[in-house]
Amino acid sequence: MTSSGTATVTLPNDTQILITRDFDAPRHLVYKAWTTPELIKRWWSGDRGEVTLVEVDLRVGGMWRYVMVANQGFEVAFHGEYREIVTNERIVSTEVFEAMPDEVVVNTYAFTQQGGRTTLTILVQHTGQAIRDAHIASGMEAGMQEAMDHLEQVAVSLR
Amino acid sequence: MARAATTADAFNAVAEPRRRQILDLLATGERPVNDLVALLGVVQPLVSKHLRVLREVGLVDVRGEGRQRMYRVNSRPLKPIHDWVKGYEQSWSERFDRLDGVLEELKAMEDGDDQ
Numbered sequence: 001m002t003s004s005g006t007a008t009v010t011l012p013n014d015t016q017i018l019i020t021r022d023f024d025a026p027r028h029l030v031y032k033a034w035t036t037p038e039l040i041k042r043w044w045s046g047d048r049g050e051v052t053l054v055e056v057d058l059r060v061g062g063m064w065r066y067v068m069v070a071n072q073g074f075e076v077a078f079h080g081e082y083r084e085i086v087t088n089e090r091i092v093s094t095e096v097f098e099a100m101p102d103e104v105v106v107n108t109y110a111f112t113q114q115g116g117r118t119t120l121t122i123l124v125q126h127t128g129q130a131i132r133d134a135h136i137a138s139g140m141e142a143g144m145q146e147a148m149d150h151l152e153q154v155a156v157s158l159r
Numbered sequence: 160m161a162r163a164a165t166t167a168d169a170f171n172a173v174a175e176p177r178r179r180q181i182l183d184l185l186a187t188g189e190r191p192v193n194d195l196v197a198l199l200g201v202v203q204p205l206v207s208k209h210l211r212v213l214r215e216v217g218l219v220d221v222r223g224e225g226r227q228r229m230y231r232v233n234s235r236p237l238k239p240i241h242d243w244v245k246g247y248e249q250s251w252s253e254r255f256d257r258l259d260g261v262l263e264e265l266k267a268m269e270d271g272d273d274q
Contacts, residue, residue: 006252007248007252008248009244009247009248009251011244017247019248019251021255023255023258023262024262025262025266029265030258033258033261034258039261042257042260042261043254043255043258043260043261044254045254046251046252046253046254046256047253048250048253
């Protein structure tokens with residue numbers, strides 16, 4: 001198995017997170033792995049549990065839903081709606097963590113190919129108010145993106 | 160639910176853009192409040208108010224030097240924020256590592272189809 005790179009996470013502003021990762025595969029394959037239920041099941045939970053359900057209705061206005069049973073035994077579910085689909089290039093979809101149904105995040109997934117490699121960027125757009133509320137509801141665990149603009153830079157500069 | 164005060168912790172304290180600006184300025188070195196007022200182009204009471212919030216969560220330390228009070232950043236309370244970002248990065252890295260494995264298989268299948 002090749003390790004193509006590490007994910008980088010940056011915080012462009014108060015309400016966004018940008019995740020970038022390179023893959024050693026052409027983008028139509030990355031897109032396929034990203035959108036095919038039986039393949040999603042194999043990677044989406046990472047090391048944190050087992051994916052038990054993946055529903056993908058890949059059309060504008062179609063819904064998606066992923067369910068995972070975490071290693072600790074509890075169930076975690078997310079769902080959303082596809083807003084924009086450009087096959088092999090770009091997906092815009094909403095995302096709701098079902099334990100926090102009031103917070104809707106909009107994710108933009110962009111797949112770009114160079115040579116045989118693919119760069120995936122994920123732009124996570126929160127609404128500021130929702131993040132504040134999520135923070136207050138859950139302490140430091142969730143949704144603290146708002147607070148982090150520039151903060152890593154500051155932290156790094158002080159190391 | 161009652162809203163937490165803005166001074167409750169470092170997360171909230173740095174949610175305010177002007178306070179982040181102050182931290183960015185102090186990150187380059189210790190400064191008196193007058194410096195901050197000049198650099199930010201806002202009135203002193205506003206800068207002092209933000210400095211007070213930052214001091215209350217421990218993000219800024221102050222010491223007297225003659226008649227001036229010198230402010231500097233204390234990065235320790237930033238660690239939970241830094242850790243949060245790292246945790247987020249970690250969970251995505253795990254996913255992507257698994258995705259690498261799936262992609263290797265897809266590539267092998269495609270190569271097989273071509274022959």
